[in-house]
Amino acid sequence: MNIENKMTIEFESRSINESLARTVVAAFISPLDPTIEELSDIRTAVSEAVTNSIIHGYTDEIGIIKMECFIVGNELSVEISDLGSGIEDISRAMEPLYTSRPELERSGMGFTFMEVFMDNLEVVSVPGVGTNITMRKRVGSVKEMQEYTQEINHNVL
């Protein structure tokens, strides 16, 4: 099975759009037959990145968040970007439990979840310009393996 697909959406940095972003990505990857666990991993990672753009990127103003999704083969790649405040010190920001907004009851676990739940995470950010998060994950690989073994068995027989 070889799927190629691309999708882009833009939405305003309103918290109501957090669930919109999760739902859209989940629908986009359904042709890959994700497991329930893969689906919840991806929903969580997307939710973290979008929430960060809303809370930290744009803080009290409304800006535009762009989400681009690609499927190549069985890999999903999601790029979430804002034109907000940007991050001064990326490695500190990515440390577990680091938050610049403890007064908002943030726990500093967002980047950690993105790292744990996805195969790959890349952060590009420029203070005063914005932030771009790219995450990749292979989806439905369990099923792919089963099909592959079936095919091998078939060939052998």
Added chain:
Amino acid sequence: MEETKYEIVRRVLIIRLQKDLDHHCAVNIREKADKIIDRYYIKHIIFDFSKAKFMDSAGIGVIMGRYKKIKYSGGKVVVSGLNKSIDRIFNISGLYKVIDKYDTADICLQKIESA
């Protein structure tokens, strides 16, 4: 979307989450819960997740925030009905170090009241 349900049983506040616990919903839940905690002298809190499907780091903030609020008066926060992915978020973030988990809200209530 269905509203979060709040129930008070002898100074225990049971918060029954519906569907999602993300940043969008967290703001309301925090405000409402804190009002109830202060007004009804709440001692312990049960978060029941049996109707909840999703939680992200915002949920950790809500739970830890309420935990900090009631721990000085000897209160406890306990949780019930977590699905697999919410359970994993609890594990990774270390919430189980301070928060106990039981199968149902009823068992939570029994455990709190027999302690």
